[in-house]
Amino acid sequence: MENVLVKVENKDGILVVSSNRVAVELGIRHDNLLNKIDDYVKKFNSPKLSGQFYISSNYKDKSGKSNRNYLITKKGIAQVIGGYSAAVPKAFEYNVAYINEFERMEQILRNRNSSEWLLTREQGKLIRRAETDAIQELIPYAKEQGSNHADMLYMTYSKLVNSLVGIKANTRDIIEFRKLIAIHQLEDMFSRIIENGIKNKMYYKEIYKLCKRNGQMLMGLLNGEIKALSVD
Numbered sequence: 001m002e003n004v005l006v007k008v009e010n011k012d013g014i015l016v017v018s019s020n021r022v023a024v025e026l027g028i029r030h031d032n033l034l035n036k037i038d039d040y041v042k043k044f045n046s047p048k049l050s051g052q053f054y055i056s057s058n059y060k061d062k063s064g065k066s067n068r069n070y071l072i073t074k075k076g077i078a079q080v081i082g083g084y085s086a087a088v089p090k091a092f093e094y095n096v097a098y099i100n101e102f103e104r105m106e107q108i109l110r111n112r113n114s115s116e117w118l119l120t121r122e123q124g125k126l127i128r129r130a131e132t133d134a135i136q137e138l139i140p141y142a143k144e145q146g147s148n149h150a151d152m153l154y155m156t157y158s159k160l161v162n163s164l165v166g167i168k169a170n171t172r173d174i175i176e177f178r179k180l181i182a183i184h185q186l187e188d189m190f191s192r193i194i195e196n197g198i199k200n201k202m203y204y205k206e207i208y209k210l211c212k213r214n215g216q217m218l219m220g221l222l223n224g225e226i227k228a229l230s231v232d
Contacts, residue, residue: 006097008105015105016071026088036083037070074102108174117177124184131187134194142204161186164215182222186215
C-alpha cells in the first residue's frame with residue numbers, strides 16, 4: 001500500500017480536516033463533495049448529531065474570496081471517503097492515512113492533558129539541557145582530536161537516543177510514557193559518560209561507542225531482554 005501524507009488540524013480542541021483539502025487530495029470537485037456532505041447532514045435530521053461528523057465553515061481562496069466548506073471530523077472522514085471508495089482509486093489509502101493521522105493527533109492531545117506526562121516531559125527538558133551542555137563541551141574537545149564534523153554531535157547523539165528507543169525524529173510530544181522515561185534515562189546516562197570521558201581524556205569516538213554500548217544494555221534491561229542475576 002502506498003503511503004500518503006495528510007494533515008489534520010486542531011480547531012479549538014476538535015480535530016478536523018477541511019472539505020476543500022479533502023477534495024484536492026481525492027482529486028474530486030469541491031462543489032460535488034459539498035453536495036454529498038449536504039445530503040449526509042440532511043439525513044441526520046439533528047444538528048447536534050451531524051455536528052459530530054461535519055461542521056459548517058468557510059475559507060478564503062487565493063483571491064481573498066470567502067467560500068463555503070465543511071470541517072470534517074474523524075467520524076465524518078470515514079463516511080466521506082467511503083462514499084468515494086468505488087470512484088477514487090486511492091480512496092482506501094487516504095482513508096487509512098486519515099485514520100492514522102487522527103489517532104496520532106488524539107495521542108498528542110491526551111499527552112498534553114496528562115499531568116504526569118507533562119511533569120515528566122518538563123523534567124526531561126532539564127535532563128536534555130544537561131546533555132546539551134555536555135555535548136557543548138564535547139564539540140571543541142572533538143575538534144582538538146581532529147574531528148571535522150564535531151558541530152554535528154548534537155544531531156548524532158539525538159539520533160542515537162531515538163534509534164535506541166525506537167522513535168522517529170520530532171515525535172517526543174506524542175510517544176508513550178514508558179518511552180519518555182527511557183529517553184530521560186539515556187540522556188542522563190550519556191551526559192555523565194561524556195563528562196567523565198572528557199575528564200579522563202578518552203578519544204571522542206570511544207565516548208560515543210561507550211554511550212551506544214551502555215545505551216543498548218540499558219534498553220535491554222528496560223525491555224526485559226536482559227535478566228539481572230540474583231544470588232541467594
